[in-house]
Amino acid sequence: MLPTLLSQIVNGLVLGSLIGLIALGYTMVYGIIQLINFAHGEIFMIGAYGGLAMFTYLLPTFVQQQWYLALPLLLLAGAGVSVGVALIMERFAYRPLRNAPRLAPLITALGVSVALQEGVRVFYPGATAALPFPKVFVQGTWAIPVPGGTVPLRWTGLLIIVVSLVLAFALNSFVNNSRMGRAMRATSQDRDVARLMGIDPDRVIVLTFVLGATLAGVAGILYGADLGFINIDIGFQNGIFAFTAAVLGGIGSIKGAVAGGLSIGLIKALGGQYLPGGTAYDYVWIFVVLIAVLVFRPQGFFGETERVRA
Amino acid sequence: MTGSSTFLEVRDLTVAYGAIQAVRDVSFTVEEGQIVSLIGSNGAGKTTTLRTISGLLRPVSGEVLLGGVPIHKLPAHEILGRGVAHSPEGRRLFARMTVEENLRLGAYTRKDEAGIVSDLDRIFDLFPVLGERRRNKAGLFSGGEQQMLAIGRSLMSRPKLLMLDEPSMGLSPIMTQKIFSTVRDLQQQGTTVLLVEQNALSALALSDRAYVIDLGRTTLSGTGRELLADPRVQEAYLGEGVAS
Numbered sequence: 001m002l003p004t005l006l007s008q009i010v011n012g013l014v015l016g017s018l019i020g021l022i023a024l025g026y027t028m029v030y031g032i033i034q035l036i037n038f039a040h041g042e043i044f045m046i047g048a049y050g051g052l053a054m055f056t057y058l059l060p061t062f063v064q065q066q067w068y069l070a071l072p073l074l075l076l077a078g079a080g081v082s083v084g085v086a087l088i089m090e091r092f093a094y095r096p097l098r099n100a101p102r103l104a105p106l107i108t109a110l111g112v113s114v115a116l117q118e119g120v121r122v123f124y125p126g127a128t129a130a131l132p133f134p135k136v137f138v139q140g141t142w143a144i145p146v147p148g149g150t151v152p153l154r155w156t157g158l159l160i161i162v163v164s165l166v167l168a169f170a171l172n173s174f175v176n177n178s179r180m181g182r183a184m185r186a187t188s189q190d191r192d193v194a195r196l197m198g199i200d201p202d203r204v205i206v207l208t209f210v211l212g213a214t215l216a217g218v219a220g221i222l223y224g225a226d227l228g229f230i231n232i233d234i235g236f237q238n239g240i241f242a243f244t245a246a247v248l249g250g251i252g253s254i255k256g257a258v259a260g261g262l263s264i265g266l267i268k269a270l271g272g273q274y275l276p277g278g279t280a281y282d283y284v285w286i287f288v289v290l291i292a293v294l295v296f297r298p299q300g301f302f303g304e305t306e307r308v309r310a
Numbered sequence: 311m312t313g314s315s316t317f318l319e320v321r322d323l324t325v326a327y328g329a330i331q332a333v334r335d336v337s338f339t340v341e342e343g344q345i346v347s348l349i350g351s352n353g354a355g356k357t358t359t360l361r362t363i364s365g366l367l368r369p370v371s372g373e374v375l376l377g378g379v380p381i382h383k384l385p386a387h388e389i390l391g392r393g394v395a396h397s398p399e400g401r402r403l404f405a406r407m408t409v410e411e412n413l414r415l416g417a418y419t420r421k422d423e424a425g426i427v428s429d430l431d432r433i434f435d436l437f438p439v440l441g442e443r444r445r446n447k448a449g450l451f452s453g454g455e456q457q458m459l460a461i462g463r464s465l466m467s468r469p470k471l472l473m474l475d476e477p478s479m480g481l482s483p484i485m486t487q488k489i490f491s492t493v494r495d496l497q498q499q500g501t502t503v504l505l506v507e508q509n510a511l512s513a514l515a516l517s518d519r520a521y522v523i524d525l526g527r528t529t530l531s532g533t534g535r536e537l538l539a540d541p542r543v544q545e546a547y548l549g550e551g552v553a554s
Contacts, residue, residue, distance in 0.1 A: 179418070186404055186415050192366055193402045195386035196395075198419035198467065304406060 003149035008269040010144075014157035014226070016265020017164035021219040022242035023249070023257035024171060025212025031188045031252035032208045034102065038109040039089060040216060041239015042116035043082045045232060047217030048133070048224045049120055050081025055134045064134065071136040074221050082217030083210050085116065090209045095202070113236075120232050130231040133224030156226040163222060167215055168258045175254060180207060188252065244290055250303025259301050263289070316378075317342040317502050318363070318394075318471060323372035325355075325362050332358040334526040335372070340471065340519075345493065345503040347513040347534065349547060350523035356506040357399050359523070360473050363504075364396035365389040376471075391419055395469035399476050399506075401460040405449025409440050412448050412459055416466030426466070433462040436492065454485035461492065465501075472496065473504045478512065490516055510547040514538045522547070 022044050029037045054077035055064060063069045093112050097105045121127050137159050143150040175181035186194040187204045195201060223238070224230045245264045249256025264286055271285035272278055293300065318340040325333040333355040340346045348356045361367045363374050365386035374382040381389055395416075404412050413433060417426045434441030437458040443451075448459055457477055464472055474493070478486040490512050497503055507513035514520055517534035522543060530537065537543045 179414075182407075182411060182415060183418060185407065186418075189404050189406060190402055192386075193398060193404070194415075195366065196364055196390065196398065197415045197463075198387045198390035199415075200385070200387045 001148065003146055003151055004273065005270075006144075006146055006151045008273045009266065010151055010153050010157070012266035012269035013262065014154075014160050014265070015268060016262035017161045017258075018219055018223055018226075018261070019238065019241045019245050019264055020258040020261025021164045021167060021215050021222075022238055023245040023261045024168065024254060025216050026243050026246040027249070027251055027253060027257040028184075028208050028212050030246070032184060032205055033094075033098075033105075035094065035105050035109065036243065037094075037212075038106070038239070038243075039112035039116060040212065041235035041237075041242065042113050043086050043089075043213050043235070044216040044220045044223075044238060044242075045230075045235030046085050046116060046120060047078035047082035047213075047220030048230045048234065049124055049127070049220075050217065051075070051078040051221040051224065052131060052133060052230065053077070053081075053124070055136070067136050067138065070134065071221075071225070074134075074136055074225075075218055078221040079214045079217035082213040082220065086209045086213035086216075087206065090206060095205075113239075117232050117235065127232055130229045132229050133227065135228070136221070136225050154226065156222070160222045160226055163218065165258075167218065168254070171211065171215070172254045174211075180204075184208060241286070244286060248290055248293055248300055250300030252304065253300070253302035256300055256302035315342050316340070317376070318504065319373075319375040319378075320359070320363065321373045321375065323359065323362060323374065324370045325358050325367055326370050327358075331370075332526055333362070333369075333523075336523060336526070336528050337372075338521045338528060338531065340502060340504055342470075342502055343497065343500065344518040345497050345505060345516055347505045347507055347510075347517040347520040348523055349507055349510040349513055349520060349537075349543075351547070352508065354523045355526040356523055357475055360396060360475050360504070360506055361398075363389075363473065364394060390467055390469075393470035394473065395464040395467050395471070396473045397460045397464040397475060397477070400479070401453075401456045403448040403451075403456055403459055403463070405447065407448060408445050409448055409459055410444045412463050413440075413466050416463035419467060429466055429468070433465060436495075437462060453480045454482065454488070457481060457485070457489055458492075461489070465496070469501065471502045471504060473506075475506045476508060477505070478507060478509045486512060510543070511538070514543075 025040045026037060029035055051074035055070065055074060059070060059073065089112055093108050094105050097108060138155040141152045141154050142158065143152055175184055183199045184204050186197060187199060187201050191201055223234065241264055245260030246257050248263060249260030267285050267289055268282045272282035275281065275285060316339050320336060320338050323333055323336045324331060336359055348359065350356055358367065362369050365384055369382050373380050376392055376394065381392060404415060413430055417429065420426055439455055440459055440462060451459065477489050481489065493503055494516060505513055514534040514537050520532065520534050520537050521528050522530040530543065
């Protein structure tokens with residue numbers, strides 16, 4: 001009983017912190033330019049392929065065999081490829097539409113998403129099928145002893161939890177305490193007045209995409225390392241989860257993205273274990289909870305409601 | 311002209327929102343060290359004029375010259391760096407940020423931390439209520455306190471020209487007096503002020519020079535005293551303004 005419950009909580013936390021890491025990119029971009037960047041899931045996917053490409057084509061064998069050498073390089077490659085693609089996307093797909101009606105960039109985001117997914121399918125050797133992802137972290141499982149048995153936690157799962165939480169705290173501290181973070185929040189609250197303060201909105205927007213893509217690229221590597229394979233659909237699947245997490249937590253809120261991600265991970269794991277229908281219905285429970293939360297608290301867990309006196 | 315020099319010159323400025331011209335051929339000058347007011351009824355184009363000077367809007371035609379240099383093609387975030395600060399209509403504070411964060415955003419382009427800290431203290435001397443509540447969120451303040459913070463925020467960039475859009479809007483008469491006496495103090499400390507006001511009486515009493523803008527055009531100009539005495543101004547803008 002207890003080991004099963006705790007095992008599912010562990011599974012939920014692993015998935016949830018990964019989803020939270022991706023959700024941060026959705027929530028930050030929305031906070032600054034009110035765009036739901038549907039291509040963000042593909043930025044995560046392309047980070048995983050970037051890491052795989054580096055491992056396969058660039059790393060010498062002795063580096064491949066030492067995870068403590070290979071993992072940092074893959075994280076850099078994943079983040080680098082994700083950031084590069086995100087910068088091109090921002091510059092050529094979204095920036096020309098900065099003053100267009102909101103629907104235009106939204107549709108563009110969907111188009112970018114399809115283009116990236118198909119681009120990888122066509123141009124990455126072997127990407128028409130799932131590709132094995134290198135084992136770039138300690139393999140095996142930590143059997144945590146609990147009353148009545150043990151709870152298994154994959155070392156790669158522990159890595160996901162630790163890295164995600166550290167990055168989320170770092171991001172939160174950057175946004176709340178640094179000068180550029182203050183500029184981001186100012187641009188998010190009132191772009192015209194931010195310009196009157198001497199803030200260049202384009203710089204802030206680029207920074208936002210860079211931060212989101214860095215986290216997504218790291219998430220892509222961690223995901224591949226944990227699962228052991230990747231395919232071109234992972235961006236869409238996890239992107240939908242992450243977008244839902246951002247909305248659930250309160251879009252625009254950093255705490256909300258993490259809380260929403262963890263909630264979704266836990267609902268999926270526990271719902272699949274304990275609710276009727278099992279794992280076949282776990283997606284259903286995620287969206288049932290989303291709808292219920294939005295009915296009673298449309299701004300999400302941590303969403304801000306404006307309280308400004310005239 | 312007693313040795314004063316033109317700091318800001320707006321020349322034949324026309325600004326449109328789509329097909330609608332909000333400002334038509336407006337011209338005026340602001341001499342260094344003066345307080346200059348733009349008065350006129352609601353919708354006359356005063357706010358549009360300020361937004362164009364600060365680079366938020368692009369003129370259809372005409373020029374904005376700062377110290378003789380055209381600035382009307384520069385992006386807004388570069389105009390601040392040339393010494394022009396704009397406190398917009400309705401205060402527009404960053405409501406979810408603290409007093410101190412709002413003030414620090416006013417100093418965003420500055421890198422001298424020591425200078426920023428001493429300017430924070432200067433603002434807190436000027437408006438003690440802000441100092442007492444420096445860690446409180448700006449959105450929860452009263453109208454008068456918000457206006458003090460908005461002015462304080464504009465001062466944090468150490469502007470040569472401070473543009474204030476309707477600083478008395480929604481304020482009590484006492485608070486309005488406090489804001490206007492602050493504006494006079496700022497002038498005495500060397501800041502040039504361009505003021506947009508519907509409260510024409512208070513604005514004219516304070517101004518070295520004033521321009522009446524009506525339906526997007528400058529229709530009258532003179533010293534504050536001259537316009538106060540002008541029957542056309544009295545009829546159009548001071549009729550009920552005397553009471554407020």
